[in-house]
Amino acid sequence: MNATLRQGPAPVPPAAGGLRVCHIIDTLKYGGAERQFVSILNAMPVAKKFAVVLRDQGQPGFAAQLAPEITLRRSFMRVRSSPWQIWRLARWLRRQRIDVVHTHMFWPSLYGTLAARLAGVPVVVTTDHGIGAWKRPRHHWLDGQLIGRAADLRFCVSGHIARMLHERCGVPARKLQLVVNGTEVPEPVSVGERPVVRIGTLGRMVWQKDFRTLIEAAALLRDWGLPFELCLLGDGPQRAELETLVRQRGLGGQVSMPGFQSDVDGWLRRFDIFALSSVEEGQPVSLLEAMARGLAVAATRVGAIPATLRDGQEGLLVRPGSAAELAEALGRLCTDADLRRRLGEAARERVLREFSSEALARRYLAVYARLYARRGGGDAFPASARTEQG
Structure with a gap:
């Protein structure tokens, strides 16, 4: 049985702006879910916004990207x-008289939903940003029996995630809703032709991102005599292994690995092409950021990528794990500036229409208001009427 996935609700009623909303996440490490956490909270037009980070870990300065009106509380879970x-x-x-608790990923959802119910919070929702390949049967049981029961609704960033929660964890289909990720859309920057095409990618150096295949594709581009540079942004447990592969393939002159970089948009401006070689994804935030920057994209057909980036319309899609297909797509983009420009412009336009942070925040807020009204909260101006307890 497949989970029934409902589309986003109608525009948010004005009264929903009176809610006091708290988002909860594990850390502020610089990943896709964490960037969503920051961008959604910054864009959400509500009376009061709170950010809870369960463990005080992450890159220095990332928390400073939260808007100044957001109350940040750290380190609940030592x-x-x-x-x-x-x-x-x-x-x-x-x-804090919170009206809505919205958790992100497994551990914050486990502890956050239980705490919210103990506190009598009217609306409790979660966002599942990935399938969690690390999970064991006990985690799936907790997902279904504790988080699934405590949450009013589970947002999923891909149909694959929703099906897993329904079929493996037993979460009722009525509690699952498909939601897209969102990103800030920067002003376009005009870049002239470069003598060498710059290909870039971004992500943690873990097996799910399959940077090995991207490096093997780069070796093919080199063998075909194409002038290019490849930059792999990020860090992780596979870094040393990937550096060894670059040396073995003789790509030291073409491939750079500058490590973790907080200024994502600044780096994206340096690229002509964005490559995504993942074998497992939800809806990658890095993909949306590259599209918003107007980059031509070559990506794998996994997770919600095909629903975000349509093959031949906003980018080029290839089979996961195929260095040959990825190299062919990158080669087309390297040798055809008009194709790069056309796909990049179409990608940016699609983000503006469907995947902006503001649009996502309004979709979430409309759901908050509907669930609050269903709980008997009336006009979604509860905070001023409720007395503080405890």
Whole structure:
């Protein structure tokens, strides 16, 4: 049985702006889910916004990207296994008179939904940003029996994630809703022709991103005599292995790996092409950022990528794990400036229409208001009428 995925609701009613909304995440490491966490909160037009980071980890300065009106609370979970931490979080939520708790990813959803219910928060929702290949049967049970019951609604950034939650974890289809990611859309920057085409990518150096295949594709481009540079932004457990592969393929002159970089948009401006070689994805935030920058994209057909980037319209799609197909797509883009320009412009226009942070924030807010009204909250101006407890 497939999960029934409902589309986004109608435009948000004005009264929803009176809600007090708290988003909860594990850390502020510079990943896709974390960038969504920041951009959604920044764009959300509500009375009061709170950000809770369960563990005080992450890149220095990332928290500074939160808008100044957002109240940030850190380090509730020093030890994940301590039930006392859930009670502390519940007590804080009650004191802040939170109307909506919105959690991101597995551990924040487990602790955040339980704390929200203990605190009597009217609306509790989660966003699942990936399938969580690391999960064991006990995690799937917790996903279905605890998070699935405590949450009013589970947002999923791809149909694959929703089907997994329904079929493997037992989350009812009525509690699953497909939602797209969003990104800020920068002003376009005119870049002249370069003598060497610059290909870039961004992500953690883990097996899911399959940077090995991208490096093998780069070796083919080199063998075909195409002038290019490839930049792999990010860090992770596979970095040393990937550096060794670059040396083995003799790509030291074409491939650079500058590590983690916080100024994503600044780096995207340096690229002509964005490459995505993942074998497992939800809806990659890095893809949306590249599209918003107007880059031509070659990506694999996994997760929600084909629904985001249509083959031949906003980019080129290839089979995951195929260095030959990826090299062929990148080669087309390297040798055809008109194709790069046409695909990049179409990609940017699609992000403006469908995937902006503002549009996503309004979709979420419309759901908050509907769920709050269903709980008996009336006109979604509850905070001023409720008395502080605890």
